Amino acid sequence: MRTIFLMLSVIVLMSSCSMTVPKPEKINGVSFVASGDSISDKHVNPVVKLNANYASLMPFGFIRDLAHPEIIYSGKRQWFGETEDGVKQYASALNKKGIKIMLKPQIWVSRGEFTGFIKMGSEEDWQTLEQTYSKFILEFARIAQEMNADIFCIGTELEGFVDERPEYWHQLIKEIKTIYKGKLTYAANWNEFNRTPFWNELDYIGVDGYFPLSQEQTPTLAESRKGWQKHKTLLKSFYDTYRKPILFTEFGYRSIDYAGVKPWLVDREDGKVNLEAQSVLTQSLFDELWDEEWFAGGFVWKWFIDYESVGGIENNRFTPQNKPAEETIRKQYSKY
Template sequence: MKFYLPLFLLISTFSCLSQNTSKTKINGISFVATRDTVKESSITPLKKYHANYAAVIPYAWMRSLEEPLVVFNEREGWWGEKSHGVSVTSKHMKNQDLKVLLKPQLWIGRGQYTGHINLKTDAEWKILEDSYTAYIMRFAQVAAQENISMFCIGTELDSFVKARPDYWQKLIKEIRKIYKGKLTYAGNWDSYKYVSFWDQLDYIGVDAYFPMSEEKTPDHNTITNSWKKWKKELKDVSDKYNKQILFTEYGYISADYAGKEPWANAGEDKAVNQEAQHILLEGLYNNVWHENWMAGGFLWKHHPVKGRRSLEKRFTTQDKKAQKTVHAAYSKQY
């Protein structure tokens, strides 16, 4: 005897199967902008990571947390952070089969945390809103013109997001008018769950600097146990909005105690420790990357040109043990 499922059950079953089918992860690298014209050969090393995405990051500036004007000037700054430089860099990436996340973000004087912008009056907030809109819309236009795959509307702007929710709703609508790709926002690890507009975006972006370990060199069991708490939280937020989590930034320094405060650079008191960086990254991939709610993420970061400052303790995995760790994870089909 043959049995036939009703059409609505067939559709429902197919829908569930489709949602559970693993898709290619976003295996991304954050690419540091260049002072001068970038050559396509400078993009080629990204393939060593087996990456399929790269983030292009043009910065704008604020003088302090209390001064609201966002400053972006096409005549000054690094070539790779200007509109033309972003366009050329993105073209080079696409020529090498890399999709692009365009991620404009703010730098505040003396490296103060962008989440602590502290304005007192509506007039000051209006200055911030108008100047930030001009900056973001300039690059939304670049993203539209270059057919860039994904655009990030802001990074770690905790107090701005909390104080001016209506502004962000309007900004998203304005961006959608000209840009048809995917949108995200980069919420910090300790505040992303309070963002009010995830339902308006395509991915829940998280700068994933979750504390992992207080050990100089953590072990794998410690990392696995530490991820349990954060995985539950991430899944709960993903389920709430029915959207995948995207690690808009993630990474660890190659120094002692790299898992204690993962957002911090290494001071003189910390020794080089490539093993700690390797273990922390391997633990992240093993515990998180395979999850259905996980879209992937962007490793922080790759320097196309080495500057005067040593990179031996910094976030990049270039020429370190962890570069092979990243390549191995990005080579898998999750």
């Protein structure tokens, strides 16, 4: 009888312990868009209310065209939130509310052309691009170290640059590591990450997760989840190969018809507002990926500081602010 009692006690104790084991922390992030002004609690509180625990800060450097090798940044015409002082001020305001930081310097090509198509016309220009990109990214690596950023992203959707100059990137990572001591990632486009050559040297496999999911005007949740299966299998295979967690350095959908066909389409593309499509597609991503141990989380694209005046039910852009998708994200982020 005493033996049976002891066995029952052990079972009860084990059951109790299993029920109280917390879920592992996920990166519940927002891509926090810079502006010309400093920020305060007014701008950070909506991020806290979303149950986010990370924000990506994105200072931009600019090049004239896809074949131009010189990167211009931190000039007089730069947004305050993209300067060194601005990035540090944003980070401080977010940190005070418990929000961790990924610093993610990016390149903007004139007229919004896709950075993955950057390609120099000569060896001399490639070397100039390497020199100017190193200056740009190493300066922000220093800033990331000084402000104790939790993650530093070494580049965003630069597949042509990476394909053409892989040895440069291996050397750049070594130089970054002499300056910045935190976690590193790279934001590979959804159709780029499978050939990015330096995942072994980073802490996260970073993916901008704009995978096509559905051909429907308003996809169902079941159809959207089905659309994830082949992508999910590929992502898991990369985790298994490199033993590095998958991080969606960007994810999101426009509130527009057929949002699951080509989720990467930029804001210049017009279309009818479809709030349901945005919310359903976002939920499918959460359902398929967020509970996986190999998935680290991600940063929703995109979140603006002036909360009251952005998004809304007549807006067909990426931001989930003041739309049903915001509540979808809030509920998911509250689970971790």
